Amino acid sequence: MRFHTRKWVKPEDLNPNGTLFGGRLLEWIDEECALYSIVQLENPKTVTKYMSEIDFKSSAHQGDIIEIGIEVVKFGTASLTLNCEVRNKMTREKIITVDKIVMVGLDEEGKPKAHGKTQIEFVKDRLSN
Numbered sequence: 001m002r003f004h005t006r007k008w009v010k011p012e013d014l015n016p017n018g019t020l021f022g023g024r025l026l027e028w029i030d031e032e033c034a035l036y037s038i039v040q041l042e043n044p045k046t047v048t049k050y051m052s053e054i055d056f057k058s059s060a061h062q063g064d065i066i067e068i069g070i071e072v073v074k075f076g077t078a079s080l081t082l083n084c085e086v087r088n089k090m091t092r093e094k095i096i097t098v099d100k101i102v103m104v105g106l107d108e109e110g111k112p113k114a115h116g117k118t119q120i121e122f123v124k125d126r127l128s129n
């Protein structure tokens with residue numbers, strides 16, 4: 001799993017309990033998956049179709065730095081299936097896991113569009129082609 005993005009937990013990210021608000025974390029995960037999929041599928045019209053159950057294993061506190069990891073499970077026809085793990089950068093403790101996130105690339109009419117991708121591509125390799 002590659003951990004692409006770090007986030008710094010700020011006062012506005014906390015719940016009334018004083019720990020990281022779950023909704024904020026899901027927003028970060030969704031955005032991370034969208035950005036990752038847009039780049040991989042080379043389609044800016046890529047949406048979240050499905051998220052499996054989530055498992056909050058531990059929390060984070062103000063000032064913590066967390067990192068969001070993504071792994072490709074499968075390239076489908078129009079879809080890209082990912083899994084995600086978020087961990088505390090300092091303690092390496094797992095905060096959340098999401099086993100299955102399905103992103104779908106759309107065409108101009110908002111219908112699923114075949115992407116023709118079968119493996120992860122790195123931007124640096126695209127540039128050298």
Ligand SMILES: CC(=O)SCCNC(=O)CCNC(=O)[C@H](O)C(C)(C)COP(=O)(O)OP(=O)(O)OC[C@H]1O[C@@H](n2cnc3c(N)ncnc32)[C@H](O)[C@@H]1OP(=O)(O)O
Nearest residue numbers: 030034046047048049050076077078079102104110111112
């Ligand atoms: C980043 C964001 O926040 S985006 C905002 C939130 N997301 C949205 O608004 C999306 C709203 N949903 C939609 O517009 C539609 O459901 C669409 C266009 C994404 C998909 O429409 P569908 O009629 O379900 O398309 P279809 O049945 O062809 O499925 C498309 C792909 O999704 C997969 N899929 C569909 N439903 C599910 C599901 N419940 N679980 C897992 N995968 C699914 C299919 O297997 C298919 O994959 P493939 O192309 O690799 O074979």
